[in-house]
Amino acid sequence: MSKSVYCFLIIGFIAAQEILSQSWVQTSTTPVGGGVTDLLVRSNGDILATVGSFNWPSVAGGVRKSTDGGQIWQNVASAFNGRTIEEAFDGNLYASIWFYPQNEGLYRSTDGGNAWGSPIYSVPSGNNIFSIAIKQGSPNYSIFAGTRNGVMRSTDSGISFQSANNGIPSNSWVRDLEIDSSGIIAAATTNGLFTSTNNGDLWEQATGIPASDTTVTLLFDYPLSNQDGNDSRLYTGSQNGYIYQSFFESRYLSAVILTVFGDGEVASIFGTYLLTESKKINAVVVYPTGGDVGGVYVTNDTRAGFLKENDGLPANPKVSALSGRVVQTRSGEEVEMFAGLYENTSTGAKIYKRTFVVGVENISSDIPDEYNLEQNYPNPFNPATTIQFSIPEQSFVKLEVFNTLGEKITTLVSEELNAGNYKYEWKAENLSSGIYCYTLTANNFSQSKKLVFLK
Helix, strand or coil: CCCCCCCCCCCCCCCHHHHHCCCCEECCCCCCECEEEEEEECCCCCEEEEEECECCCCECEEEEEECCCCCCCEEEEEECEEEEEEECCCCCEEEEEECCCCCCEEEEECCCCCCCCCCCEECCCCCCEEEEEEECCCCCCEEEEEECCEEEEECCCCCCCEECCCCCCCCCCEEEEEECCCCCEEEEECCEEEEECCCCCCCEECECCCCCCCEEEEEEECCCCHHHCCCCEEEEEECCCEEEEEEHHHCCCECEEEEECCCEEEEEEEEEEECCCCEEEEEEEEEECCCCCCEEEEECCHHHCCEECCCCCCCCCCEEEEEEEEEEECCEEEEEEEEEECCCCCECCCEEEEEEECCCEEEECCCCCCCEECCCECCCECCEEEEEEEECCCEEEEEEEECCCCCEEEEEEEEEECCEEEEEEEECCCCCCEEEEEEEEECCEEEEEEEEECC
16 A cells, blocks of 8 residues: 655755755865875774875875864865874874875874874885774784785884785785774775784685675674674775675685675775664775766665665766765764765865664564555654554564655655554754655555654
8 A cells, every 4th residue: 555645735845055065065175185095993083084196296296184173174184195094003004195295104293194204114105005904912002004915014013014915926015904893804895805913914715706796895893782683794896896795704714705796995994883773884895897886885784775866966976985984862872974086186085974873673573464654743843753663574664755846855764664553853953944755665565754844
C-alpha cells in the first residue's frame, strides 16, 4: 500500500543556503591549493588539510589549518605539495610536506599544526611519502612512513629511520598504513594488502585481492555489539573501486569483496562511533575515473550497503579526502563530516561540511500490523519536532524531508530496521519558516505528511 501527500504552500522564503545547511555546504572560504590530498578533523574542531599546488609556484600547496569551521584558513606550511597528515596518540601531528627544491620529508608539529620545523626524515629525490602511522610504546614509540620504495620505520620516536620491507615486494608504493588496537599493522600497496604482527619486522600478504588492483586506503572497524560479529574487521579500498573486508581472526590475511563502486577510486574510508546511540557511521569517498560515481557514500551498517549522499556537492564531485568528528548536543550525538575535493584548478581545494544525525529510537517491542507514518508533534514547531512511524517487518527504511518544490532538505533515517515502532527527533533550526513534507519509504510502502516550521 502506498500513500502520499503533496505540499503547495510556502510560509516565508526558503533561502538556498539555509536549505543546503542540511546537506553538504561549502566552507565560507577555500584553502589555497589545487586540491585536497588529505583531511584531519581534530576532537577540538580544528581542521587541517594537506593540499597540492597548481601551476607551481602560482598556487602553492602544503598544509592549511582552520580553527573556525572553515571561515578562515591559515597557510601554516606553504610548499610545493602536502601529501598526508596524521595525529598521533600524544596529540602531535605528522605530515608529508615537499618544500621544493628540498626533498620531500616527514615533519612533526607539537603545537597543533601551527609550526612544522625541520623534517625528522627526508626521502631521496624521486621518492615520496604517501602514508604515516604511529604506534604507541614506552620509552620509545614507532613511526612508520609509506613511500614509493616500501615502508620506512623508526623505533626511537623519530630519531632514525630504516627500511622495514621484509615480505613486501621491492617495487611497492605504500599508499596507506593503519594500526589496529592489538598492534597489527596493515599496509595498502600497489601490490596488494600486507599485515605485520611484529612491528614491521615481517609482512605477510593477504589473499583475495587481485595483483592488478592497487589498494589505496584502510580503516579498522571494531564491533559495538554481538550483532557486529564480535570480530574486528579491516576495510581496504582499491583503485578499481572495490572495498574488501578481512577479519582479525585471520590476522586480516583473508580478504573478500564487500562493495564495488565502478569507474572510481576508493580514495578514503571514514568511520566513527556514536556511543549514546550504540551505532556507527561509515562513509566512503569515491574519486571518479569514469562514469557518474564520484562523491560520498554513507551507511549505518556496511552489510546493508552504502547510500550516495551528494546533496549540495558539485555534479560527479572529485572528492579525494574525508574526515569528521562526533559532537555532543543536548539531544544526543551528531557527526560533523568534512569532504575535500581535488579539482586540479587554481581554486580546486574546496571543502564541504555536512552534519549527520543518527537518532531513530525504538519505542516499543510490539510488532505493528501495518506500515504507518504518524503526524509529527508538536506541529507547528520550533526548532524540534518528533516523528513516529511503524514497520511490521524488517525493512530498509528511509525518512526524508522535502520542501514544497520537491527538493530534498535532509535524510533523517537511512538504514535497515527490525519490525517495531520508532520515533525520531528532528531539529530544524537552520531552516526558514515554512511548510515542508516528510516521507517514509520502506519496501513498497511510501507515505508523506506535512509539517510546519515557524520561527
